Amino acid sequence: DAKTTQPNSMESNEEEPVHLPCNHSTISGTDYIHWYRQLPSQGPEYVIHGLTSNVNNRMASLAIAEDRKSSTLILHRATLRDAAVYYCILNNAGNMLTFGGGTRLMVKP
Amino acid sequence: EAQVTQNPRYLITVTGKKLTVTCSQNMNHEYMSWYRQDPGLGLRQIYYSMNVEVTDKGDVPEGYKVSRKEKRNFPLILESPSPNQTSLYFCASSFSFPGPRGPQHFGDGTRLSIL
Numbered sequence: 001d002a003k004t005t006q007p008n009s010m011e012s013n014e015e016e017p018v019h020l021p022c023n024h025s026t027i028s029g030t031d032y033i034h035w036y037r038q039l040p041s042q043g044p045e046y047v048i049h050g051l052t053s054n055v056n057n058r059m060a061s062l063a064i065a066e067d068r069k070s071s072t073l074i075l076h077r078a079t080l081r082d083a084a085v086y087y088c089i090l091n092n093a094g095n096m097l098t099f100g101g102g103t104r105l106m107v108k109p
Numbered sequence: 110e111a112q113v114t115q116n117p118r119y120l121i122t123v124t125g126k127k128l129t130v131t132c133s134q135n136m137n138h139e140y141m142s143w144y145r146q147d148p149g150l151g152l153r154q155i156y157y158s159m160n161v162e163v164t165d166k167g168d169v170p171e172g173y174k175v176s177r178k179e180k181r182n183f184p185l186i187l188e189s190p191s192p193n194q195t196s197l198y199f200c201a202s203s204f205s206f207p208g209p210r211g212p213q214h215f216g217d218g219t220r221l222s223i224l
Contacts, residue, residue, distance in 0.1 A: 034212070036213075041218075042217060042218070043113075043199045043201075043215030043216050043217050043218050044152070044199070044201075044213075044215045045215070046212035046213065046214065049212060087151075097142075097144075097152070097154070097201075097213060098154075098168075099144075099151040099152035099153075100151055101151055102151070
C-alpha cells in the first residue's frame with residue numbers, strides 16, 4: 001500500500017493560517033488523498049479529499065502538487081478548536097483507510 | 110442527525126467472557142468498518158463490509174468476528190477476549206457507490222479493557 005509521511009507535530013498561533021504538509025511519493029493514479037482529524041477523546045472526523053485538483057470546503061483547502069507526490073492541508077484561520085491530530089491518507093479501492101501517525105497540531109492563543 | 114452510534118462506550122471485562130460491541134448508522138451507508146487504535150500504532154482496520162452479508166478481513170482480524178445482517182448494523186464480536194485486545198475501537202461507515210472513495214463517518218469510540 002502507498003504510504004504517507006507527515007511531520008510529527010506543528011505549532012500555530014490562533015487566527016493564523018496553517019499549512020500541514022504530506023508526502024506520498026508512491027501514490028498510484030487512482031488513489032484519492034483524504035484528510036481526517038481526530039480531536040481528543042473523539043473518533044476521526046473527515047476534513048477533505050481530492051484526486052488531482054485543489055479542493056475547498058467550509059473546513060479547509062487541499063492543495064495537491066501537480067505530480068501528486070505531495071499535498072498540503074490549509075486551515076485558513078486556526079482556532080483553538082482546531083488543535084487535533086491530522087491524518088493524511090491514501091484511499092485505496094477497497095475503501096480501507098490506512099492511518100499513519102499523523103501530525104499533532106497545537107494552536108497557541 | 111447523521112451519526113454512527115457505538116455501544117458500549119466503555120467496558121471492563123475479564124479474559125474469555127464473550128462480548129459484543131454494537132455499531133449502528135442512520136445514513137443508509139453500504140460500507141461499514143471496524144478499527145482499533147493503539148498508542149504508537151495508529152488506527153488499524155479489523156474487518157469491513159461492503160454491503161449486507163458481505164464482510165472481509167482487514168489488517169488485524171484475529172480474535173474478532175463480525176456480521177452484517179442488516180444494512181444499518183455491524184456488530185463486532187469478541188468470542189474469547191484476551192488482554193491484547195484491550196484497545197480503543199471505532200466503527201465507521203460510508204457510501205460505496207459511485208466508488209468507495211467518499212468520506213467515512215466515525216463513531217465516538219468504545220474503550221475496552223480486558224483483564
